[in-house]
Amino acid sequence: xxxxxxxxxxxxxxxxxxxxxxxxxxxxxxxxxxxxxxxxxxxxxxxxxxxxxxxxxxxxxxxxxxxxxxxxxxxxxxxxxxxxxxxxxxxxxxxxxxxxxxxxxxxxxxxxxxxxxxxxxxxxxxxxxxxxxxxxxxxxxxxxxxxxxxxxxxxxxxxxxxxxxxxxxxxxxxxxxxxxxxxxxxxxxxxxxxxxxxxxxxxxxxxxxxxxxxxxxxxxxxxxxxxxxxxxxxxxxxxxxxxxxxxxxxxxxxxxxxxxxxxxxxxxxxxxxxxxxxxxxxxxxxxxxxxxxxxxxxxxxxxxxxxxxxxxxxxxxxxxxxxxxxxxxxxxxxxxxxxxxxxxxxxxxxxxxxxxxxxxxxxxxxxxxxxxxxxxxxxxxxxxxxxxxxxxxxxxxxxxxxxxxxxxxxxxxxxxxxxxxxxxxxxxxxxxxxxxxxxxxxxxxxxxxxxxxxxxxxxxxxxxxxxxxxxxxxxxxxxxxxxxxxxxxxxxxxxxxxxxxxxxxxxxxxxxxxxxxxxxxxxxxxxxxxxxxxxxxxxxxxxxxxxxxxxxxxxxxxxxxxxxxxxxxxxxxxxxxxxxxxxxxxxxxxxxxxxxxxx
Numbered sequence: 001x002x003x004x005x006x007x008x009x010x011x012x013x014x015x016x017x018x019x020x021x022x023x024x025x026x027x028x029x030x031x032x033x034x035x036x037x038x039x040x041x042x043x044x045x046x047x048x049x050x051x052x053x054x055x056x057x058x059x060x061x062x063x064x065x066x067x068x069x070x071x072x073x074x075x076x077x078x079x080x081x082x083x084x085x086x087x088x089x090x091x092x093x094x095x096x097x098x099x100x101x102x103x104x105x106x107x108x109x110x111x112x113x114x115x116x117x118x119x120x121x122x123x124x125x126x127x128x129x130x131x132x133x134x135x136x137x138x139x140x141x142x143x144x145x146x147x148x149x150x151x152x153x154x155x156x157x158x159x160x161x162x163x164x165x166x167x168x169x170x171x172x173x174x175x176x177x178x179x180x181x182x183x184x185x186x187x188x189x190x191x192x193x194x195x196x197x198x199x200x201x202x203x204x205x206x207x208x209x210x211x212x213x214x215x216x217x218x219x220x221x222x223x224x225x226x227x228x229x230x231x232x233x234x235x236x237x238x239x240x241x242x243x244x245x246x247x248x249x250x251x252x253x254x255x256x257x258x259x260x261x262x263x264x265x266x267x268x269x270x271x272x273x274x275x276x277x278x279x280x281x282x283x284x285x286x287x288x289x290x291x292x293x294x295x296x297x298x299x300x301x302x303x304x305x306x307x308x309x310x311x312x313x314x315x316x317x318x319x320x321x322x323x324x325x326x327x328x329x330x331x332x333x334x335x336x337x338x339x340x341x342x343x344x345x346x347x348x349x350x351x352x353x354x355x356x357x358x359x360x361x362x363x364x365x366x367x368x369x370x371x372x373x374x375x376x377x378x379x380x381x382x383x384x385x386x387x388x389x390x391x392x393x394x395x396x397x398x399x400x401x402x403x404x405x406x407x408x409x410x411x412x413x414x415x416x417x418x419x420x421x422x423x424x425x426x427x428x429x430x431x432x433x434x435x436x437x438x439x440x441x442x443x444x445x446x447x448x449x450x451x452x453x454x455x456x457x458x459x460x461x462x463x464x465x466x467x468x469x470x471x472x473x474x475x476x477x478x479x480x481x482x483x484x485x486x487x488x489x490x491x492x493x494x495x496x497x498x499x500x501x502x503x504x505x506x507x508x509x510x511x512x513x514x515x516x517x518x519x520x521x522x523x524x525x526x527x528x529x530x531x532x533x534x535x536x537x538x539x540x541x542x543x544x545x546x547x548x549x550x551x552x553x554x555x556x557x558x559x560x561x562x563x564x565x566x567x568x569x570x571x572x573x574x575x576x577x578x579x580x581x582x583x584x585x586x587x588x589x590x591x592x593x594x595x596x597x598x599x
Contacts, residue, residue, distance in 0.1 A: 026132065026212035027324070028277040029347050030201075030264060031217075033082065034257055035075065035140060035223040036308055038287020038299045039317045041245070041254055045149060049238075049245040054262035055281055055321055062279075062323030063332040063367060067417075069298055069339045069397070070285045073308060073315035073335030074386065075165060076142050078284040078340050079218070081154070083123040083143070085344025085359035087379065089449040091118055096165055103385075104461040105477065107408050107509075108392055110384045111452035116144025119152060121196050122357035124344045128214045128504040131353035137161045138200050139218040149182075152271055155216070157220035159183035159200045160193075167193055167220040170227035172427045192229055194221045194253070198260035202267045209271040212351075216239025217264065221257040224293060228252030240296040242492035250298045265323075275325045278350050280343065283318040286310075290388045291491050305423040306489060309388030311380055311395045311404050312423050317399075324350070328368045336373035337397060338364055342559045352470065363570065375399070377441050384409060389476055389489045392439045394453045396442045401431070403438040409479055423499070426483040464574065471518070471595040473508040473575065481505050495525070497554065499587040505578040512567045518595035525557045525591070526550050537593075538576045542566045545580065564598055 039045060042052045044059035071081035075099045077088035086092060092114045102109050116121075125135040134157075137150045141161030150158040160167075160174070160181045168176040172187035174196075187196060201217055226249040235255075236248035245251075261281060268274045287299035289307030301307050301314035308315055320338065322328060327350075339363035346353060349363035362374045376399040384392055392407040400418040405411075414431050415423040428435055446453075463473045475487055477497040483505025488497045496506055520537060531550025536543055546562035567573060579587040 006080055025276055027351055028213050028215070028268075028273060029128070029351065030215045030217065030279045031082075031343065031347075032261055032264070032266070032279070033079070033139075033218040034281070034283045035218070035220055036285060036288050036298070037222055037254070037257070037283035037319065038289070038301045038307065038314070039304055039319055040301055041222075041299055042319055044321070045319050046481055047245060048090040050251050052254060052258040052267060054258045055319075058261070058265070058279065058281060058321045058323045061325065061330050062321060062328045063334060065320040065338055065367070066333060067337045068282065068318055068320035069337070070283065070318050071340045072380065073285050073382060073390070075140075075223075075284045077178070079140075079143055080121075081340045082284075082343050083117070083125070084121050084229045084357070085124070085341055085361045086121075086357075087341060087360050087449050089381050089451040090360075091121060092450075092452065093117065093143070094381060094452070097144070097163070100385060100387055102457065104457075104459050105463070106385050106457050107462075108383075108454035109457045110392075110454055116148035117153065120150065121153075122355055123153045123216060124347055125150075125216065127344075127348065127353050127355040127357070128351065129154045129156070130213060131351065133351075133353075134208045134211050134213045135216070136204050136213070137216045137218065138197050138204070139216075139230065140165070140220050141218075149523070151512075157183075157204065160197060160220075161218075166223055166225070169193070172196070174482055192256065193212055194219060194256045194260050198263040201260075201264050201335050205264070205267045205271060205273070209273060214347075215264075219257055219260065222250060222253040222298070224288065224298065226250055226253065226294065226298060228256060232256060240294075242296045243300060243490065244445040245300050247294065247296055247298060249377075250293070278322065278324045278327070278347070279580070280320070280322050280346075282320040282340065282343075284340075284410060286313075286315040286318060288388070289314060290489050291494075292388055295437045295491055297491050300490075303422045306390075307388065309386030310390040310489075311382060311393050313402075313417070313421065315390070316380060316395075322364075322368075324368070329370065332367070332370060334364075334367040334373065336367065336375075336438055337378055338367075338373055339378045367425045377438075377445075379442060379445045380448060381449075383452065383454045394442055394446065394451075396438050397444070398438060398441065401438065403442065405439065405442060411481075414438070429483060460572075461511050465513055469513070469516075469597040471510050471512065473510055473593045473595075475591050478506040478508050481507065493555065493589075494591060495555070495557075496590040497586075499579070499589070500585060502579045502582040504589065505576060507577070508575040509572060510575060510595070512570055513573055515522075515567050515569050517564050517566045519561055519598050520544065521559055521561050521594040521596065522546070523557050523559050523591040523593075524548060524551070525554045525589040527554045527584070527586070528552055530554075530586055532581070532583045532590075533579055534581040536576075536578050536580055536589065537562075537565065538575050538578075539565050539567060542568075548588045554586065557589070557591050565595070567595075
């Protein structure tokens with residue numbers, strides 16, 4: 001790994017790709033950004049449940065990236081990166097706007113973020129407008145309200161873009177108590193938002209067929225709340241099942257989004273513009289796979305780990321498909337690492353437009369001709385607690401390796417994504433040289449972009465007792481120690497699992513309002529043949545040991561009272577859970593521990 005790092009670091013000094021001669025005819029650009037669409041939510045990406053024939057055909061006719069990333073696992077920062085070609089940390093937009101407020105159960109306080117894209121930032125719309133393009137946004141903005149509207153950033157036309165991160169309504173009238181969606185004040189009753197945005201895009205293309213245009217089409221779909229046309233939902237005759245792509249409402253939303261893409265492509269064909277139009281399709285982050293999307297999640301991202309909000313692949317790896325007949329060879333697949341920060345320079349390279357703005361991305365135009373994309377590390381910095389359950393951290397991908405750094409406890413993970421796309425085997429103990437190199441890259445990059453770090457929370461009050469003095473510690477509140485043990489947030493898991501290494505352990509912080517003796521109840525599951533592990537629970541010098549019961553399955557949870565522990569004084573404490581003996585493949589799955597005042 002060290003030899004590869006040295007060779008590859010040398011290649012970072014190579015010159016980037018020069019602007020393309022493609023630009024002679026000022027090609028049009030259509031940039032479609034789906035919201036919360038998972039990497040595997042397209043047929044061309046491996047889904048057999050969702051129906052996406054139009055985007056699939058784009059992939060057949062053009063270029064599909066296998067290792068394309070959003071600059072953040074949530075929306076606003078990625079949108080800032082797309083529009084500016086810069087890491088969102090440079091403009092201090094590191095969470096969805098306005099972000100999740102701090103709460104007492106957080107060990108760290110989030111850094112304050114900007115609630116709008118700074119007016120001094122240069123967007124791709126401004127660069128193209130300066131080059132003679134007509135520009136339009138039709139859909140989600142979510143980068144500022146009054147005084148920071150899309151029209152302040154180079155867009156001639158704004159349909160539907162405001163400060164909100166979710167649609168005011170998926171069905172007409174397109175409004176709620178907060179106001180009306182701009183440009184959609186008039187609508188037929190029951191009109192579906194995804195269809196309406198497609199219709200507005202068709203009109204824009206027709207009205208500007210004789211001019212170079214940039215159409216930015218950031219759909220609100222498939223973001224929650226999950227709302228779709230009933231007739232489309234009825235086509236998916238399936239009972240939703242956690243751990244699979246099986247949500248009929250979400251599937252209907254995906255289908256409508258794909259139909260909207262098809263309408264745009266047909267409009268380009270109808271006006272004989274397809275050969276002179278670069279069409280790009282991507283998503284702002286990974287698919288929503290946790291309970292925020294319902295008891296089964298909105299989607300399921302396997303083989304990628306987790307989903308929206310997480311720095312694992314399911315949260316940041318996204319689909320990216322580009323089509324440009326005659327300029328991009330049909331059926332091209334690019335396995336080079338690319339990112340949303342690259343779209344600005346790619347569009348400049350394709351159109352011949354220029355910008356003096358300072359950017360972080362590179363042009364992906366070489367991939368149009370089957371050439372390699374410039375090798376460089378890609379970075380993330382998400383110093384927030386996400387609604388989906390993730391914790392503050394940062395990450396870097398370089399070549400086949402990815403390092404994740406968690407800010408609460410300074411823990412690191414390293415994965416070889418070529419061998420382990422599901423990020424199941426943490427190599428931090430076996431890739432010491434890679435750890436030094438990649439952690440140094442991440443540290444230096446954070447300093448260079450001015451990334452703001454979270455700070456200790458002075459009001460931290462973890463797992464407080466209820467009115468009866470009962471303390472419930474869910475697995476999601478644990479810190480894990482070691483290489484394999486992890487919290488699995490998906491609806492069909494929701495547990496500490498992968499406890500295959502005996503020496504891994506977990507700790508739970510909790511708050512006791514008064515000292516006393518507590519009866520300990522564990523909610524544990526254990527697969528056939530793996531029972532019998534001895535587990536020690538400790539609070540300070542107080543300890544108890546229990547034997548894990550075989551429950552017939554790791555997700556077959558059983559509540560068991562296993563003894564008592566004494567808490568000597570009121571205040572914050574830490575409960576440690578360690579395995580002493582592991583006779584089976586794993587210690588157990590642990591969903592929660594409850595301390596009940598002993599009677």
